[in-house]
Amino acid sequence: MRITIAGIGRIKAGADRDLLARYLDRARKSGPALGFSGPDIIELAESRASRAQDRKQAEAEALLAALPERCVLVALDERGKTMPSPDFAARIGRWRDDGVSDLAFVIGGADGHGEALLARADLKLSFGAMTWPHQLVRILLAEQVYRAISILAGHPYHRS
Structure with missing residues (x-):
C-alpha cells in the first residue's frame, strides 16, 4: 500500500524539514517488509484567492487532483476523530489487509x-x-505513520 502525505504550504529548510525527513526515512525503511511504500510527500502552494471560502475550494481541488483517484483519503481536520496510536495503526493495517493500494x-x-x-x-x-x-x-503525521508501521511490525509499544 502506497502512503502519501499531501499538504498545502511548504516546509522550508531547517529543523522542521530535518525532523520530517527523519520520520519519513524511518517509515520508508521499515514499511516495505510490511507491504507499505512511501510516505511520499506532496506540497502544494497556498491559494491566492482573497476570500477564505474561495481559498478552501481552490486548495481542495488542487489536493484532490494531486492524489490517486481511488485512494483511501484521510483528511486532517480539527473536527475529526481522535484516536490512540494503536487504533491508528490497526486502521492502517486493516486498509492494507483489505487490499487498499493507495x-x-x-x-x-x-x-x-x-x-x-x-x-x-x-x-x-x-x-x-x-x-x-x-x-x-506534517511532522506529527509522519511520526504517527512511522509509529503505526512499528506497531504493526510487532515492536513493543511503550503504552501497552
Missing part, C-alpha cells in the same frame, strides 16, 4: 479544507482540539 493523508491550508474534500474523505482525523501549524502537523 492511502492519502491531506493537510489543509490556514483556512482548513474545502467541502468537496471533506465530503470525499473516508476518515476525518484530528490531532486534538488545538490549532497546529501545517508544518508541525
Whole structure:
C-alpha cells in the first residue's frame, strides 16, 4: 500500500524539514517488509484567492487532483476523530489487509479544507482540539505513520 502525505504550504529548510525527513526515512525503511511504500510527500502552494471560502475550494481541488483517484483519503481536520496510536495503526493495517493500494493523508491550508474534500474523505482525523501549524502537523503525521508501521511490525509499544 502506497502512503502519501499531501499538504498545502511548504516546509522550508531547517529543523522542521530535518525532523520530517527523519520520520519519513524511518517509515520508508521499515514499511516495505510490511507491504507499505512511501510516505511520499506532496506540497502544494497556498491559494491566492482573497476570500477564505474561495481559498478552501481552490486548495481542495488542487489536493484532490494531486492524489490517486481511488485512494483511501484521510483528511486532517480539527473536527475529526481522535484516536490512540494503536487504533491508528490497526486502521492502517486493516486498509492494507483489505487490499487498499493507495492511502492519502491531506493537510489543509490556514483556512482548513474545502467541502468537496471533506465530503470525499473516508476518515476525518484530528490531532486534538488545538490549532497546529501545517508544518508541525506534517511532522506529527509522519511520526504517527512511522509509529503505526512499528506497531504493526510487532515492536513493543511503550503504552501497552
